[in-house]
Amino acid sequence: MGCGTKEPKITQLCLAAIQRLMSHEVVSEAAAGNIINMLWQLMENGLEELKLLQTVLVLLTTNTVVHDEVLSKAIVLCFRLHFTKDNITNNTAAATVRQVVTVVFERMVAEDERYQGIVEHPPPVQGNTNRRSVSTLRPSAKDAYMLFQDLCQLVNADAPYWLVGMTEMTRTFGLELLESVLNDFPGVFLQHQEFSFLLKERVCPLVIKLFSPNIKFRQGSSSASPAPVEKPYFPICMRLLRVVSVLIKHFYSLLVTECEIFLSLLVKFLDGEKPQWLRAVAVESVHRLCVQPHLLRSFCQSYDMKQHSTKVFRDIVNALGSFIQSLFILPNLGNNAALSAPAGGSGSGAQGSSQGGLGPGGINSNQTTQAAFEYRGTWIPLMTVSVQGSAKATYLEMLDKVEPPSIPEGYAMSVAFSALLDLVRGITSMIERELAAEEGAAAEFRETHPGQQWQPQPGAHQVWEEMVSACWCGLLAALSLLLDASTDETATENILKAELTVASLCGRLGLVTPRDAFINRHLQGLSLPPHYTLTVLNSNAASLTGKSYSILGQTVQIISPSSESHQQVVAVGQPLASQPQGTVVLTSKNLQCMRTLLNLAHCHGAVLGTSWQLVLATLQHLVWILGLKPGPGGVLKPGRAVEGPSTVLTTAVMTDLPFIANILSRLFESSQYLDDVSLHHLINALCSLSLEAMEMASGNNKEPSLFAVAKLLETGLVNMDRIEILWRPLTGHLLEKVCQHTNSRMREWGAEALTALIKAGLAYKHDPPLAQNQRLQLLLLNPLKELSNVLHADIRQKQLESVLQILQSQGDGLGPGWPLVLGVIGAIRNDQGVPCFFLPFSESLIRTAFQCLQLVVTDFLPTMPCTCLQIVVDVAGSFGLQNQELNISLTSIGLLWNISDYFFQRGEAITQDLEREEEALQKQAKEKGETLNRPFHPAPPFDCLWLCLYAKLGEMCVDPRPAVRKSAGQTLFSTIAAHGTLLQQPTWHIVVWKVLFHLLGRVRTSSTTADKEKIESGGGNILIHHSRDTAEKQWAETWVLTLAGVARIFNTRRYLLQQLGDFFEAWEVLLNHIQSAALSKNNEVSLAALKSFQEILQIVTPVRDWDKAGDAFTAIGVPPVLIDPLSAYGPGRPLVRSDSLVERLTRYNGAELQAPPPGEESALEDSALWWSAWNTWYRTGTDSTRPPSGPTEKFSFIPSQPFLTALIQIFPALYQHIKSNFSMEDLKKLGVILHGAVSVPISSDASPFILPSYTEAVLTSLQEAVLTALDVLQKAICVGPENLQVMYPAIFEQLLLFVEFSCKPPQYGRMETKHVANAKYNQAEWVALNYVPFAERSLEVVVDLYHKTACHKAVINEKVLQNIIKTLRMPLGLKYACPSESTWKLAVSSLLKVLSIGLPVARQHASSGKFDTMWPELANAFEDFLFTKSTPPDNVSIQEFQKNEAIDVEVVQLISTEILPFANFIPKDFVGQIMAMLNKGSIHSQSPSFTEAEIDVRMREEFSKVCFETLLQFSFSNKVSTPQEGYISRMALSVLLKRSQDVLQRYVEDERLSGRCPLPRQQVTEIIFVLKAISTLMDSLKKTQPENVDGNTWAQVIALYPTLVECITCSSTEVSSALKEALGPFKDFMQPPVSRVQNGES
Secondary structure, three states, rough: HHHHHHHHHHHHHHHHHHHHHOOOOOOOHHHHHHHHHHHHHHHHOOOOOOHHHHHHHHHHHHHOOOOHHHHHHHHHHHHHHOOOOOOHHHHHHHHHHHHHHHHHHHHHHHHHHHHHOOOOOOOOOOOOOOOOOOOOOHHHHHHHHHHHHHHHHOOOOOOOOOOOOOOOOOHHHHHHHHHHHHHHHHHHHHHHHHHHHHHHHHHHHHHHHHHHHHHHHOOOOOOOOOOOOOOOOOHHHHHHHHHHHHHHHHOOOOOOHHHHHHHHHHHHHHHOOOHHHHHHHHHHHHHHHOOOHHHHHHHHHHHOOOOOOOOOOHHHHHHHHHHHHHHHOOOOOHHOOOOOOOOOOOOOOOHHHHOOOOOOOOOOOOOOOOOOOEEEEEEEEOOOOOOOOOOOOOHOOOOOOOOOOOOOHHHHHHHHHHHHHHHHHHHHHHHHHHHHHHHHHHHHHHOOOOOOOOOOOHHHHHHHHHHHHHHHHHHHHHHHHHHHHHOOOHHHHHHHHHHHHHHHHHHHOOOOHHHHHHHHHHHHHHOOOOOOEHHHHHHHHHHHOEEEEEEEOOEEEEOOOOOOOOOEEEEEEOOOOOOOOOEEEEHHHHHHHHHHHHHHHHHHHHHHHHHHHHHHHHHHHHHHHHEEEEEEHHHHOOOOOOOOOEEEOOOHHHHHHHHHHHHHHHHHHHHHOOOHHHHHHHHHHHHHHHHHHHHHOOOOOOOOOHHHHHHHHHHHHHHHHHHHHHHHHHHHHHHHHHHOOOOHHHHHHHHHHHHHHHHHHHHHHOOOOHHHHHHHHHHHHHHHHHHHHHOHHHHHHHHHHHHHHHHHHHHHHHHHHHHHHHHHOOOOOOOOOHHHHHHHHHHHHHHHHHHHHHHHHHHHHHHHEEEEEHHHHHHHHHHHHHOOHHHHHHHHHHHHHHHHHHHHHOOOOOHHHHHHHHHHHHHHHHHHOOOOOOOOOOOHHHHHHHHHHHHHHHHHHHOOOHHHHHHHHHHHHHHHHHHHHHOOHHHHHHHHHHHHHHHHHHHHHHHHHOOOEEOOOOOOOOOHHHHEEEEEHHEEEHHHHHHHHHHHHHHHOOHOOOOOOOOHHHHHHHHHHHHHHOOOOOOHHHHHHHHHHEEEHHOOOOOHHHHHHHHHHHHOOOOOHHHHHHHHOOOOOOOOOOOOHHHHHHHHHHHHHHOOOOOOOOHHOOOHHHHHHHHEEEEEEEHHHOOOOOOHHHHOOOHHHHHHHHHHHHHHHHHHHHHOOOOOOHHHHHHHHHHHHHHEEOOOHHHHOOOOOOOOEEEEEEHHHHHHHHHHHHHHHHHHHHHHHHHHHHHHHHHHHHHHOOOOOOOOOOOOOOOOOOOOOOOOEEEOOOOOHHHHHHHHHHHHHHHHHHOOOHHOOOOHHHHHHHHHHHHHHHHEEEEEEEEHHHHOOOOOOHHHHHHHHHHHHHHHOOOOOOOHHHHHHHHHHHHHOOOOOOOOOOHHHHOOOOOOOOHHHHHHHHHHHHHHHHHHHHHHHHHHHHHHHOOOOOOOOOOOOOHHHOOOHHHHHHHHHHHHHHHHHOOOHHHHHHHHHHHOOOOHHHHHHHHHHHHHHHHHOOOOOOOOHHHHHHHHHHHHHHHHHHHHHHOOOHOOOOOOOOHHHHHHHHHHHHHHHHOOOOHHHHHHHHHHHHHHOOOOHHHHHHHHHH
């Protein structure tokens, strides 16, 4: 009533009172109706409008009594107040309406809660009306339903059903109310069918209808279209979009189809032709959707995954992308003013204030830079539009604006950018959460059901995959463009993060194409500089402009990257390309991309799969541009800018480099967390990358890209624990491809990587350890061995260095890996590196390899399996045979000696191990049915080891280099000598035939075919001695050494070898070798051969330290006491296979001591062996001493004196063994050789050393040897049996031949030899020896021998004495003409000695006639000597002459004592010859050449006197056996007397005639001689028995007297004194004869 007054004051009070009542809830339903009516009237009168609104609000909020029409009237009242002229009222009314609408719906919610749990069965709906029956609804629900329905009517500009009394209504307000209801009470619509129906039937069509102007409108084309299109109206459009957002957000499940339409519309609004503001609000709406990933998933499920449905989700994403692109291409057409400057954002875009901090590198750091996108001159600032993950809109909230606002530049871009990022973030986090949950469930399932397979729900995966598939193209296009245009680090970071997230998600879901596309695009355009050609991606980034860029079948429109980037340049470098290009520029953004890429690979490596290749390719290029170089372990370090001046790095990037390098390393370190499949992807990617780098590097020696190789190494190193799974692909690639590459740097790194991996693999503590896992160990070592097939020397060097390191660090644990390691060391060949450019390296290679071998031999022999020892021997041998490094060859021989020592010391252990191994192998072979095949098979395995060693040394003994041959030979024989005792007896058979004789044969062949060319020098400045200056001479030394070695073994091991079955054959072969060596045309060889011959005949018994058994034992710690050669192995003990070292040693060392076991002397004296030796000696002697037949020129070789001496010296020892069967035939053979040997002349070069000076009478050693040989023979005959004595004459014959040499030196073929006295050494090529001493010594031997053997039957029968005399006739006859004076003197004395022995024998056998021919020979000898035709040299002194005369006298005395007294036993002719001779001697004939002073001496008066005396003595001898002899002597005497008479008479006459002049000296001498003869005769007559002198003689003697008296007158004093002597004796005949004579006569 109070209000009814319409008085303002009363009305105010009444309303206040009513409000108070209402607030105490004392209003009934009826009262409420009244109040509303009363308020309505006030409203119509326009009174207290605000109070009215307040009252309505209080009424409706404090209780629930107002319903139905009352309620509708109250609401209408508020609406009407909203449209008054008063602004305040309007706004208050609007607020009240909003609140009232909310109250209505809140009541309904409360009502629903009250009735919860009570199940109602609504009656079936009758008919099919548009307006559904609301009868089923409860009161509050009905109100709400009516209200909402009318709101739709009003917005649609239709009459309301329930809100009766509405006068006017705006669409904007209606839409706002609809939106608030839908947004605040979604439950109502979802729970009640009636409300759902309203949504479908009313709200959606309404929205679609209201959208129509926006859809049809094209910006800028309205004028052209014939029917003007209604322009979009910002307030409605904006509110519609808000409604749509709510509908989609809350009622998507109800309105699937409608939402499809809404979303499609939304996408259309982003179109470039729509007004700027419309696009801005549309983008904001899209942003709202993008922050709801679950919603997006539903879109995907409902549309994209249905067959005939629009691909809504994909369209949304693509639309965002196109929108962003369009902003760059058609920048802000509706808002050109905004382009002018990078504003902080005009209008309400206050959030757009600058967000950039300092510039990335500190450029212009005093002024802040605006974060922005810049592309092709289009500059779009970036504003912060909302917090990440929430879509806070700006223009969708501008409910008060009627005109479209001006959008600040960059706003739309910023929203779209946020939307994109939120979309990515939302989807990925959602899917990853679900993936994680699924993995958790799977793990739980596996724990509870261990045996079963977990089956995930297929649906979920499909949805995720579909979502990604739908959105990736659009995202890729948009993000790429933004990334390219971004100038802000944070923005770039966000974009990169988004790309990274999508890529990793694709990877996790196994979507290869999108994953690769993301990585590809990301990498290609952005990590690398613009215009950079990257071969691996097969596209050229510079030519992408406007092209449809196809990524593996998906087409995406990509705008080419901007050419002028406003980025800060941080580095300038060389591009990695096969063709040289210009420099490239890296910006900070490139580096940022690179970091993201690293991050991707690092965190999501497991899902990259095949994309690794893209990632790695890019990283490789960046690393290259930045100049990072690999260091140890494959870690990349900033390299020095060695690539020339083109690489420029700013300080900013320099500080960043270590960080990048570090992440790079961490990336590969993290590969240890990848599963096996992912790891293989990574390895494969690296391998193919490496192949490309190799292709690029081939053909030039530029620096290659080593990224892939380095990283392969790094990956291998961090995955050592599961190295087996990646070893083969890893090492296979490095081995077959990288290490074989032509680029040296590439190769070097390949080898570095491979060897580092092998070393690390061996050093790693595997589980189980390598020692128990042989397979793994061999797997690790195998690539090392494979490297040997690479021909590049640098690779081999690396390989060997790493072997050395492996040996030093892991040598003890190699075990079964030894054969591989040794194989590597031994793979050094002479053809090392066939192409010429490798050769310089081979020496260093060999040196390194040899270092390894030395290390093995010194340190590791005990740790390796015994089966490898043979390999060690082979390897050491191959070093001996390599021809690059002489010193190494020699040292390797030393190593073989060390190895042999090791075998010797560890013999027991090695034998056991090898035999075990052998048994195993035999068992295997038997199982396979094969025979065991190894070198030297039948011998036991330990012996085979030795044989291999010997065989290797044997090979080196025929090496082309003399030093190696020499060293190897010495080592071989020393080894056999020192350690041969360890061999089984049968093994010796192999040693002899397969090692020693085989070697001798090869050496002989090489020596005989060696080159005779002179070698100038031994390389460098080494001079070669003339004795070694041809290959032939060098081979000679080898031959000598080898032969000596073999002979020594035969000598020291004689007793052992003789127990082998074929010793005789071996002996023959050895003798054959000795013979061929002895007959070789090389003095050194031939002489040495003879020495060896002597040695095997044991003329020289070698005593070597190591041949003494005691020493051998002490070396291995066996006390010498144990040695008992006799008991150890005699004939009584069978040869048992004994492995006891001691037993074997004693057995063989016993043999070595040369103490033959008992009972075997006979065997040792095996005559067949010695006769074989004799035959060899004979053949050698015959061939070497046979004089040349042809002319001298053709003949160049004459054996040397030492050779012949040695040859002859062998005979005596040899003879000791063959004397029992030595026949006359053999003696003749010997004679030929001795004669030949002595006849050989000496070369003039050697003569000064061999010949004594001519004046010395000394024998050469050869001559000595010859005489010794004969001496041995004759001594043997002397003590030998009778039958041997027939050989005496032959010996005499031989010796007498030698005696003849004194006067007639032997001829050697047709050779011209000069006598040594007349040879000037430089003229004559060959010099004959001075044979005189030899002949004289021979003569002495003859005399001695004759002395012993004169009475032997053979000597008598063979007329030895006659031969001696015959031989002596020559020097005796020559006398002064002999080459040497001593000769004839010795001949005389020898004759005298021989005769003194022989004549009695001759007389004794006179009757037999065996000496008949001797007498004339003797007479001639006397004749030739006493009356020689040669004259004494002029320079003979008187004393000399007298001595010589004394010799003549001696001969005559011999005749007088030994011959004449026994005349009756001697042939008459001989006696007659003797008498004639004496006669001749006694009649003195002078030589006219004497000087006066000497004449008396030279007359040989003494001789004549003796002759005369002898003659007289014989004449008056009473022993005259026959009248004939007496007659001869008497006749001779009368001749003498007559001649004396004549001389005396002639002298007297001449004296008388000459007067004062003295007579010639000769005549005086003659007369003196005659006078002396007369006095001699008188003496003889005095001594003789008177009856022996006949009267005739007396008469002649007395007749001399008067003549003598006449001589008294002579004037010469000499004559006078002689005359006195002659006359003196006559006094004895002065007495008259005694009468008894007369009586006798009468």
